[in-house]
Amino acid sequence: MTGSMRLTTSGRVSPVRLDLRASADHVLRPFGTTLARVEGRVRVAGLADDPAASGELEISPLAARRIRYRLAFTAGGRRLVLDGWKSITPRHPVRSMTVLPFTLYEDDEPLGTGTLRFRARALPSFLAGFRFPRREDPDALTAARWRGAPGRTEVWYTTVTDPATGTGLWLHHELTAPADGSAAYAHGWAAVFPKGAPVRHARFGPVPWKPEDRGFAADGVRAVPGRLAGAAGAMNWDLTEQPEAAPLFTFPRWSWRRPLLPAAQILPAARATYEGTVRYEDGTLELTGAPGASARIYGHGNARRWSWLHADLGGGDVLEIVAAVSTRPGLRRLPPLVFLRLRRDGRTWPRRPERSAIGWAGALRFRADIGLPTWTVTGRAGLRRIRVTVTQPEDRTLALEYTDPDGARATCRNCERADAQVRLDRWWGRWRPEADWRLDGTAHAEVGTR
Incomplete structure (x- = not known):
């Protein structure tokens, strides 16, 4: 996902990019809630480039009409948390599924807000990335x-x-x-x-x-x-x-x-x-x-x-x-x-x-x-x-x-x-x-x- 963020203190707008991998212990349940682990790379121009970001993903598009991301990463020794929430609505299904508003926190204090978007050109690689891992003994x-x-x-x-x-x-x-x-x-x-x-x-x-x-x-x-x-x-x-x-x-x-x-x-x-x-x-x-x-x-x-x-x-x-x-x-x-x-x-x-x-x-x-x-x-x-x-x-x-x-x-x-x-x-x-x-x-x- 790509987008931008505005810092609260300076008002500066910085490009943001997330390259993430999510893994869940169970198959996604359309009418339930699935919790998944998420990890990958977070880049915020001029602030952070952390390839070891990790967090959690709550997937509940029908039961709770939301998909929530909580992702922790580091920036110059500071520990930051990106908290994003997609509110799914049948009135705007595509936009609500592909647009992620978020807030960036440090020690529960907001540092900035922004919006990330899932681009259509990324859809083929996204679909090709689905796996049902086999558990080998x-x-x-x-x-x-x-x-x-x-x-x-x-x-x-x-x-x-x-x-x-x-x-x-x-x-x-x-x-x-x-x-x-x-x-x-x-x-x-x-x-x-x-x-x-x-x-x-x-x-x-x-x-x-x-x-x-x-x-x-x-x-x-x-x-x-x-x-x-x-x-x-x-x-x-x-x-x-x-x-x-x-x-x-x-x-x-x-x-x-x-x-x-x-x-x-x-x-x-x-x-x-x-x-x-x-x-x-x-x-x-x-x-x-x-x-x-x-x-x-x-x-x-x-x-x-x-x-x-x-x-x-x-x-x-x-x-x-x-x-x-x-x-x-x-x-x-x-x-x-x-x-x-x-x-x-x-x-x-x-x-x-x-x-x-x-x-x-x-x-x-x-x-x-x-x-x-x-x-x-x-x-x-x-x-x-x-x-x-x-x-x-x-x-x-x-x-x-x-x-x-x-x-x-x-x-x-x-x-x-x-x-x-x-x-x-x-x-x-x-x-x-x-x-x-x-x-x-x-x-x-x-x-x-x-």
């Missing part, structure tokens, strides 16, 4: 998917950064069902990336696979909801996991439920915190409230080439990228398909995972330049564009080789202390910076080949 997303088909692989992996020492941690648990129909087996590894010291790692397995409904369990190693524990070589670990965010589907949601793609990846929780102890041959890592995430992969094996990034951007924001070239005939000649999901201020961009991979009829898709020690992803969706540069220093990168279900060898080069630069721009008549993040040794990244 993170525990259900951790359960094993494999049901006996040959030529499949299933992975549970966790990456963590210790905020106290800068040490990175990687726990990888894998089920492999060979394509020749031989018995499925479980294996994996643990790796610690200490700051200023060589990477330490140890493998466990392979051992015969025994189904575990809640997740992964083999050779004394467990990765189940809320718990990661086990031992490998000179390493042992016992961690608790506390989800801090909703699941994130890096690939289209349908691809996890119906495995039509060569593989799919998800995060049962986009962010989580970890507590516990990791012991390795010459050190001990004590984790307290350490940020990280656990992810899942299910498919036919590794891509021909791939890159991956998990970046906790702070403040609840997170970026997940998978860029890959398929091994399937025809697809292997294509450039890497990019699946990029940026969750920022509670919203995920691009709106659909397919958007970054195929664009509109193949145009304007995202692009990846995969290499080492640096790789990049660039792309545009809607009014935003992004550039991500990831650096995996050789001395912080661990190379491991393993076998795919078809017998081919794959090599991953993983770095749990990678650097990343993320630049997000928005189109406002020209491209203008919207956000810029720099991660020094706290990004989790990987480049792999077959």
Whole structure:
């Protein structure tokens, strides 16, 4: 909504703009009252520009004939409240629904009054913004998917950064069902990336696979909801996991439920915190409230080439990228398909995972330049564009080789202390910076080949 406000003290008139997102726990009730949370950006020329405004919205167009906004934001350290009230009337239905008179308060004292209007040109994006979010059970997303088909692989992996020492941690648990129909087996590894010291790692397995409904369990190693524990070589670990965010589907949601793609990846929780102890041959890592995430992969094996990034951007924001070239005939000649999901201020961009991979009829898709020690992803969706540069220093990168279900060898080069630069721009008549993040040794990244 856009409009203007007149300050009580000076009489000055200032342009005002609100970009808001409302979320309710229930579907709107036409003949009742619905309460919703509202958050977004408030801009008052010469006074405020707060991207973290929040408040409440009362929606009662028929029962009480009103729609009321109460929105709190800051302006130069001052806490202000915008209180607006639409009085709905059948005599002027359009005007009463689209015009919002408001008063601006500081400590219950009025600072000014104004009017905001919902413009007709904003209607398409407003209607396209309606969502009926699905509530996913993170525990259900951790359960094993494999049901006996040959030529499949299933992975549970966790990456963590210790905020106290800068040490990175990687726990990888894998089920492999060979394509020749031989018995499925479980294996994996643990790796610690200490700051200023060589990477330490140890493998466990392979051992015969025994189904575990809640997740992964083999050779004394467990990765189940809320718990990661086990031992490998000179390493042992016992961690608790506390989800801090909703699941994130890096690939289209349908691809996890119906495995039509060569593989799919998800995060049962986009962010989580970890507590516990990791012991390795010459050190001990004590984790307290350490940020990280656990992810899942299910498919036919590794891509021909791939890159991956998990970046906790702070403040609840997170970026997940998978860029890959398929091994399937025809697809292997294509450039890497990019699946990029940026969750920022509670919203995920691009709106659909397919958007970054195929664009509109193949145009304007995202692009990846995969290499080492640096790789990049660039792309545009809607009014935003992004550039991500990831650096995996050789001395912080661990190379491991393993076998795919078809017998081919794959090599991953993983770095749990990678650097990343993320630049997000928005189109406002020209491209203008919207956000810029720099991660020094706290990004989790990987480049792999077959």
